[in-house]
Amino acid sequence: MIEVKLHDIGEGMTEADITHFFVKVGDRVKADEPIVEVQTDKMVAEIPAPKSGVVKEIVVGTGETISVGTTVMIIEDESTVVTQPSNQQPENKSKSKRIMASPYTRKIARENGINIEQIQGSGPGGRITDEDVYSQIRSNSSPIIVEELVTESKTVVPIKPYSTDIPFKGRRKQIGKKMQQSLITIPHCTHFEEIDVTELMNIREHLKEEEIKISANAFFLKAISLTLKEFPIFNAVLDEENEVIRLLDEHHLGIATDTEDGLIVPVVRNVEKKNLKQLHTEMKDLTKKALENKLSIQEVSGGTFTISNVGPLGGSIGATPIINYPEVALLSFHKTKKMPVVNKKDEIVVRSMMNVSMSFDHRVVDGATAVKFTNHFAKLIENPTFMLLELV
Structure with missing residues (x-):
């Protein structure tokens, strides 16, 4: 088993926030393939898989703040994985290809509800760019219809009281x-x-x-x-x-x-x-x-x-x-x-x-x-x- 730990990706770094997982338990991963995205005080970074294998356990959750050295994920080494007959182990369709995109591009897609796997990249080697995502957002947008409440000759816009929490992370x-x-x-x-x-x-x-x-x-x-x-x-x-x-x-x-x-x-x-x-x-x-x-x-x-x-x-x-x-x-x-x-x-x-x-x-x-x-x-x-x- 391989323990994937948060390593020091920059000078002075002691901890980072888990912002996104690119894989789930049961997924096959290849060496150097991005598996988790983290946010430090200076940048967003991707942590790659150290070896090829199968994800056996995800130890921490999205949004958690963890220290350098903390185990993030456990991967079973490919050399020890027993391949089952195709009728017993369905192929994982979600891992059919590696998506080439920067952490920031992935973030834009996530925050706008865009499935980045469905975007055809226009960058070198099919890499997905920010503009590719923005184009998808524009194509998905539709006119917003606002219903007005009218009482006698006066237009009433209902306003519901609410409070907002801003995450401190x-x-x-x-x-x-x-x-x-x-x-x-x-x-x-x-x-x-x-x-x-x-x-x-x-x-x-x-x-x-x-x-x-x-x-x-x-x-x-x-x-x-x-x-x-x-x-x-x-x-x-x-x-x-x-x-x-x-x-x-x-x-x-x-x-x-x-x-x-x-x-x-x-x-x-x-x-x-x-x-x-x-x-x-x-x-x-x-x-x-x-x-x-x-x-x-x-x-x-x-x-x-x-x-x-x-x-x-x-x-x-x-x-x-x-x-x-x-x-x-x-x-x-x-x-x-x-x-x-x-x-x-x-x-x-x-x-x-x-x-x-x-x-x-x-x-x-x-x-x-x-x-x-x-x-x-x-x-x-x-x-x-x-x-x-x-x-x-």
């Missing part, structure tokens, strides 16, 4: 645990700054005129990387057990991204080695994957510093962001608005001002160092040409 639960761990472990301290982004916005407009689009986040990432070279203490990990602060050479910057299933942080790797155009393209690709829940574990792991740009959402002028443990700091960008500002000539001018919030681990860094960090970052953003001097 899956990514939402995992996010909660990660945030709690961070707050309990790290003594947070947050300071705020106001940065003039007028020149940065002007440069972006000039680039657009040349049909070159570079996002503000790309400039932010590059400025942070240059600032981390000056203040490497913020690109570090505190190893309490060995009583040492480990400074990291590579800048792997996480981008907090709001998705339908909750917050996720894709990581742009080696920002110190990439130019603005490369950063813009990579961030665009990662953000798209995050919104479609298609990020790999490598794309959400190993971050050394995180940014959160909530400015485009509007309304936010400040926050006390929670650090992405075990990192040392997080920089959050807020609403940008035009304001009257007194310049060096004592003239009142209109400038575009952006608020930032920086949370840092007070065990590792003092407040004065954090202020110097944001001052240096602000210098680069307010005078983008200074970036050229540091890039030489």
Whole structure:
């Protein structure tokens, strides 16, 4: 008998939620065939069968949260399975073929009541894509007829009182645990700054005129990387057990991204080695994957510093962001608005001002160092040409 256990599918992972089984007791499975889908705090993943055989027992249920090492399923090795005559053992029609589709595509189908096995895939090798599922949903849709209750000359729409329970599981639960761990472990301290982004916005407009689009986040990432070279203490990990602060050479910057299933942080790797155009393209690709829940574990792991740009959402002028443990700091960008500002000539001018919030681990860094960090970052953003001097 083979025990299929939840293994560590990503760094720091300790548990996951069971979201879906692709097989049932009695099904024959082939080696490496997906048999169960799980949700961690960072991604949806499929666990494959380690060997070919027959499913003898499913130990846990859908919706359960289990720890790494927990037995999920028991499979009888194919080499020990006794093949019965066809008249005694009917062929399992449900396992006649393997369905090729990503976990996110399967999720779309399940949530919309679509039998994914009945869809003809349009992708390479017959792989079923998101659009294949959406097309099936559209073809299954029918007009909704609403019956109205009419009393005398007044239309009455009956409303029944009800309460709604929102499940606290899956990514939402995992996010909660990660945030709690961070707050309990790290003594947070947050300071705020106001940065003039007028020149940065002007440069972006000039680039657009040349049909070159570079996002503000790309400039932010590059400025942070240059600032981390000056203040490497913020690109570090505190190893309490060995009583040492480990400074990291590579800048792997996480981008907090709001998705339908909750917050996720894709990581742009080696920002110190990439130019603005490369950063813009990579961030665009990662953000798209995050919104479609298609990020790999490598794309959400190993971050050394995180940014959160909530400015485009509007309304936010400040926050006390929670650090992405075990990192040392997080920089959050807020609403940008035009304001009257007194310049060096004592003239009142209109400038575009952006608020930032920086949370840092007070065990590792003092407040004065954090202020110097944001001052240096602000210098680069307010005078983008200074970036050229540091890039030489």
